[in-house]
Amino acid sequence: MxxxxxxxxxxxxxxxxxTPLLWVLRDNLNLVGAKYGCGLAQxxxxxxxxxxxxxxxxxxxxxxAVGQKVVTIEGLxxxxxxxxxxxxxxxxxxxxxxxxxxxxxxxAVLLRExxxxxxxxxxxxxxxxxxxCGTYLRIRHAIKLAAENQRKGK
Amino acid sequence: xANPKTSMQRRSFLKATAIVGGGLMxxxxxxxxxxxxxxxxxxxxxxxxEINGFIKITPDNVIKILNPNPDFGQNVMTSLPMIxxxxxxxxxxxxxxxxxxxxxxxxxQFTGGSNSVRMYWKPLREAGATARYMLxxxxxxxxxxxxxxITTKASxxxxxxxxxxxxxxxxxxxxxxxxxxKNVKLKDVNDFKIxxxxxxxxxxxxxxxxxxxxxxxxxxxxxxxxMIEHPPxxxxxxxxxxxxxxxxxxxxxxxxxxxxxEDGFEQGGFDTRSFNDLLVVVGKTTWEVMxxxxxxxxIWENAGDTKxxxxxxxxxxxxxxxxxxESTSKQLEKMQEYASKPAQLLRKDGDPETAFKNAAxxxxxxYTAPFLAHNCMEPMNFFAHVTDEKALLVGPLQAPGWIQPTxxxxxxxxxxxxxxxxxxxxxxxxxxxxGHYLTEAALISKKINAPVKLVYTREDDMTYGIYRPMYTxxxxxxxxxxxxxIAFHVKGGGIPEHPVHANRFPAGAVENYLAExxxxxxxxxxxxxxxxxxxxxxxxxxSFLDELAEAMGKDPIDFRLELLKKAKETPxxxxxxxxxxxxxxxxxxxxxxxxxxxxxxxxxxxxVAAYFCHNSYAAxxxxxxxxxxxxxxxxxxxxxxxxxxxxxxxxxxxVQGAVVDGIGNAFYGGLTHIDGAVQQTNFHQYRxxxxxxxxxxxxxxxxxxxxxxxxLGEPPFPPVFGAVANALYKLEGKRNYKQPFGVQLLxxxxx
Numbered sequence: 069m070x071x072x073x074x075x076x077x078x079x080x081x082x083x084x085x086x087t088p089l090l091w092v093l094r095d096n097l098n099l100v101g102a103k104y105g106c107g108l109a110q111x112x113x114x115x116x117x118x119x120x121x122x123x124x125x126x127x128x129x130x131x132x133a134v135g136q137k138v139v140t141i142e143g144l145x146x147x148x149x150x151x152x153x154x155x156x157x158x159x160x161x162x163x164x165x166x167x168x169x170x171x172x173x174x175x176a177v178l179l180r181e182x183x184x185x186x187x188x189x190x191x192x193x194x195x196x197x198x199x200x201c202g203t204y205l206r207i208r209h210a211i212k213l214a215a216e217n218q219r220k221g222k
Numbered sequence: 223x224a225n226p227k228t229s230m231q232r233r234s235f236l237k238a239t240a241i242v243g244g245g246l247m248x249x250x251x252x253x254x255x256x257x258x259x260x261x262x263x264x265x266x267x268x269x270x271x272e273i274n275g276f277i278k279i280t281p282d283n284v285i286k287i288l289n290p291n292p293d294f295g296q297n298v299m300t301s302l303p304m305i306x307x308x309x310x311x312x313x314x315x316x317x318x319x320x321x322x323x324x325x326x327x328x329x330x331q332f333t334g335g336s337n338s339v340r341m342y343w344k345p346l347r348e349a350g351a352t353a354r355y356m357l358x359x360x361x362x363x364x365x366x367x368x369x370x371x372i373t374t375k376a377s378x379x380x381x382x383x384x385x386x387x388x389x390x391x392x393x394x395x396x397x398x399x400x401x402x403x404k405n406v407k408l409k410d411v412n413d414f415k416i417x418x419x420x421x422x423x424x425x426x427x428x429x430x431x432x433x434x435x436x437x438x439x440x441x442x443x444x445x446x447x448x449m450i451e452h453p454p455x456x457x458x459x460x461x462x463x464x465x466x467x468x469x470x471x472x473x474x475x476x477x478x479x480x481x482x483x484e485d486g487f488e489q490g491g492f493d494t495r496s497f498n499d500l501l502v503v504v505g506k507t508t509w510e511v512m513x514x515x516x517x518x519x520x521i522w523e524n525a526g527d528t529k530x531x532x533x534x535x536x537x538x539x540x541x542x543x544x545x546x547x548e549s550t551s552k553q554l555e556k557m558q559e560y561a562s563k564p565a566q567l568l569r570k571d572g573d574p575e576t577a578f579k580n581a582a583x584x585x586x587x588x589y590t591a592p593f594l595a596h597n598c599m600e601p602m603n604f605f606a607h608v609t610d611e612k613a614l615l616v617g618p619l620q621a622p623g624w625i626q627p628t629x630x631x632x633x634x635x636x637x638x639x640x641x642x643x644x645x646x647x648x649x650x651x652x653x654x655x656x657g658h659y660l661t662e663a664a665l666i667s668k669k670i671n672a673p674v675k676l677v678y679t680r681e682d683d684m685t686y687g688i689y690r691p692m693y694t695x696x697x698x699x700x701x702x703x704x705x706x707x708i709a710f711h712v713k714g715g716g717i718p719e720h721p722v723h724a725n726r727f728p729a730g731a732v733e734n735y736l737a738e739x740x741x742x743x744x745x746x747x748x749x750x751x752x753x754x755x756x757x758x759x760x761x762x763x764x765s766f767l768d769e770l771a772e773a774m775g776k777d778p779i780d781f782r783l784e785l786l787k788k789a790k791e792t793p794x795x796x797x798x799x800x801x802x803x804x805x806x807x808x809x810x811x812x813x814x815x816x817x818x819x820x821x822x823x824x825x826x827x828x829x830v831a832a833y834f835c836h837n838s839y840a841a842x843x844x845x846x847x848x849x850x851x852x853x854x855x856x857x858x859x860x861x862x863x864x865x866x867x868x869x870x871x872x873x874x875x876x877v878q879g880a881v882v883d884g885i886g887n888a889f890y891g892g893l894t895h896i897d898g899a900v901q902q903t904n905f906h907q908y909r910x911x912x913x914x915x916x917x918x919x920x921x922x923x924x925x926x927x928x929x930x931x932x933x934l935g936e937p938p939f940p941p942v943f944g945a946v947a948n949a950l951y952k953l954e955g956k957r958n959y960k961q962p963f964g965v966q967l968l969x970x971x972x973x
Contacts, residue, residue, distance in 0.1 A: 101432020
């Protein structure tokens, strides 16, 4: 039995410790916000936070999360009102939406570390997240809007 | 608006019923012309298709609109209900949108062909307007006043003289008892309050909070996970397998081989599948199945030539699928060989042979483009629960109406016992029009007698695809001594189909014109990919026109406008399938918006292209620079004519996305084979455009007109390729004739 702390809740789950965190979240715990896109840490659809750092849950063994704090898109904010989530909605970023949870989770780490990210900062932080629909421009704008709102204390 | 009344050309009828517990429900059925997407391979009936949907109004004044077509990012979950809400004069804030399940009366519920808004525009307006009029009649009767004196606003009915008002919900039950009126007047376009005004995506909050929406997220009690081990190469099939090691792995419940179509099975137009003999692993969880697959011991053998039976409108035909283990290098050689052979004549105007013979100068260029994988972010998957009596299927799919008859045949169940529910799709791009993965899921469920979700890994999805074909085209132009264009010749071919749209521009603009096509059959499975054929033609033809303009010493936009003027004023030949005036208008608009020729833009290497497809017109100006030693598209200006725009900000988003998609595929898109095996298996090898490679700015302008909507998902995509090619020429000083223009990945990137 493995004990996990996810979104401030404790879960006991009976899985092989080698199982990627992604599949424990999705198959065992019904937390389906993190998505499967490549299984190879190439697309970023599965990004979650492990002790505040963005990790690719498709290649992160669940054993690595034991005793750590995991945050998924479901736990990023209580009411879906994280500055990034609000900016995403305000700028109508999404098309199909499949990659967006991963995009937001990557952006959330950037925004915490960098209150005023430049285009180059965003390029660096977001280069690991693929959006097949091509919403990159809006993602970039939404990160900047969220940063601005955060600075204004909105 | 040309026709402000409900149209009687369409056999349309509406039915009102009371909801149990109070309220009004409007059912509508109609049989619209479906001609536009009815080209060769779609497999659609020729004339009429019945469609149906509904509006529900409950006493608490909440209005529920069922969206008929599945959403794969084109935002129909928002835009189609907006059309209903507009004519209904509904309070958009109190409109709830739900995805409709597949209903045999609903027609194909087809998402694709840039068709959803075009197809539903009038019927949804009629449905909304009729419901509104019935609510007005109910209020008029309650208040004993003439219906003409009733006005509506945001789901409330008003009678100004008496100062009375009532919510839609309060009269909905009464309205349901009234006969359905005919020929209800539709709104004037200028009075629109919802359509033409940007509305947020109705699923936005769910998406940014990670709610369960997609097929991959779908779950049922007792559901198992299945994966398919397919042959390692096109041209191979399963010989034998030993599953003993796999079955020892934790969570694994079943391993078996499966034949998708029995010999002689009559495939419809969208029953394409890559492999027929499949090896299936079933288990409790996704990871367990993924892992256990690695222990399979399967022996594959050459399939040799096989036969497919295709059932089309012209009857049953047998098609031989060659067993060759194909390699890209050999395919290119073969394409060269075929390009020099006689080909099928597609169109001829004037006397092109003589014109070429008398030419002062002939310019000839050959363009090639590779197979492309759709690479939807959500890999193919579907849930199925099949019993002896019925089947339930749930998942992401573009065209439930096309797969249902196939399922009925294969499962030997009546069509009305097959329920298909559609989830949100993590992308589609044409890939999910091919429902073989539903059939696979259904057969697996039937075999194990349990609910199951079939999941493709990324590797499965990429190596087991229904790809964009490999294309080539040779363009020739004849110039006279004064550098006038006197003849134009396109000869296009491909594996396994040619791309040529013979009646498209510049057909109609050149006195002597010749279009020819040829094709090479193949076992590599192909299908629709965002703007089929156009996505190659626009790259090749628009590059060629750029080169021609240069050879003639003309500005590339002015040259196109000259040709379009000719096509409008003195068109050559028959059946030109574009409107030269609308075509020219997007070029003029992009010229103006981009500041074409202005000195302040000199620092950019600029390329322009325009194209018409799927009833709409698009033009782009691409501004390229060098960044970190690589060509980089920094800005794009886009001008689009798709008629009335329903949801402007979402439409802008879609055009921006198409531009990014086009840049990405022009630079990096490509799927290659060695001995039948796909060489790119995941995103470490198949390069996708990323944030740092996407433009800083994509400025989108729509032509402002009152033309009924003509579609937007595909038209902005094809000309991006041409504009990128032309800008790249300006940047590098040499022309690129072979896609992709950039380099593929050699090693995985670390993130």
